[in-house]
Amino acid sequence: MVSLAIPTDVELLQAAGRVALAHGQLEQILRMTVKSLSGLSIQEAMDATAPMKAYELREKIKKLFKQKSCDESAKTKLDALLNKAKRFSEERNRLIHRPWAKDSQGEWVVKEEDHAWGQPPSAKVLNQLADEIFQAAVELNAARLHGFIKGAISDSRV
Numbered sequence: 001m002v003s004l005a006i007p008t009d010v011e012l013l014q015a016a017g018r019v020a021l022a023h024g025q026l027e028q029i030l031r032m033t034v035k036s037l038s039g040l041s042i043q044e045a046m047d048a049t050a051p052m053k054a055y056e057l058r059e060k061i062k063k064l065f066k067q068k069s070c071d072e073s074a075k076t077k078l079d080a081l082l083n084k085a086k087r088f089s090e091e092r093n094r095l096i097h098r099p100w101a102k103d104s105q106g107e108w109v110v111k112e113e114d115h116a117w118g119q120p121p122s123a124k125v126l127n128q129l130a131d132e133i134f135q136a137a138v139e140l141n142a143a144r145l146h147g148f149i150k151g152a153i154s155d156s157r158v
Contacts, residue, residue, distance in 0.1 A: 002101035002109060002117055015126035016096060022133035023054075023092050026085060029137045030057035033144050036153060037064035054089045058082045069152035077148055081140050088133045095121045095129065 007013060034057060035045030049057060065078050099111040100120060109117040143149045 002103050004099055004101045007100060007108060007120075009123070011123045012120075012126070015123040015130065018130035019092055019096055019126050019133065022130040022137070023089065026088070026133050026137040026140075027054055027057065029141045029144070030054060030061065030085070033057075033061050033140060033149065034064065036144050036149065037061065037068060055086070058086060065149070065152060068156040071148075071152065074148045074152055077143070081136070081143060085136050085140065088129065088136055091129055092133065095126065 031045055031049045031052075032042075034040075034049050035042060038045065038048075040048065049060070052060065061082060062078065065075065069075065094113070101109050101111075101117065103109050103117065108120045110120045112118045
């Protein structure tokens with residue numbers, strides 16, 4: 001038998017919080033990429049994308065980029081960045097967005113996709129994911145501000 005509970009281990013909670021914050025950063029960069037590709041102001045982009053989930057933002061970016069660039073290499077680079085972001089978002093969902101509980105021996109368990117109870121992620125695993133999510137946000141933002149995304153926007157204005 002298991003009893004639903006929230007962990008109290010500070011290190012684990014800090015790591016889970018880092019994942020949440022890093023993903024918030026990634027979502028912000030996805031929104032700013034929509035802004036850059038659409039030529040909107042920050043406020044317009046935030047209003048336009050407010051109800052959008054990360055997967056919707058990724059699709060919007062692909063659509064807007066396709067309108068700006070015919071460069072297959074740039075499209076492939078964008079696909080690589082967005083697929084990496086997708087993979088990290090899915091991993092975040094898999095590790096964070098599921099029930100946590102204590103089993104009859106007092107050990108922490110989490111509900112797996114097959115509805116069985118399994119081992120929870122460690123703080124180390126969560127911290128690694130937070131770092132990877134944040135790095136994906138940094139890479140996408142660099143492409144937007146200084147790299148091939150900016151180049152596609154500049155080329156489309158000519």
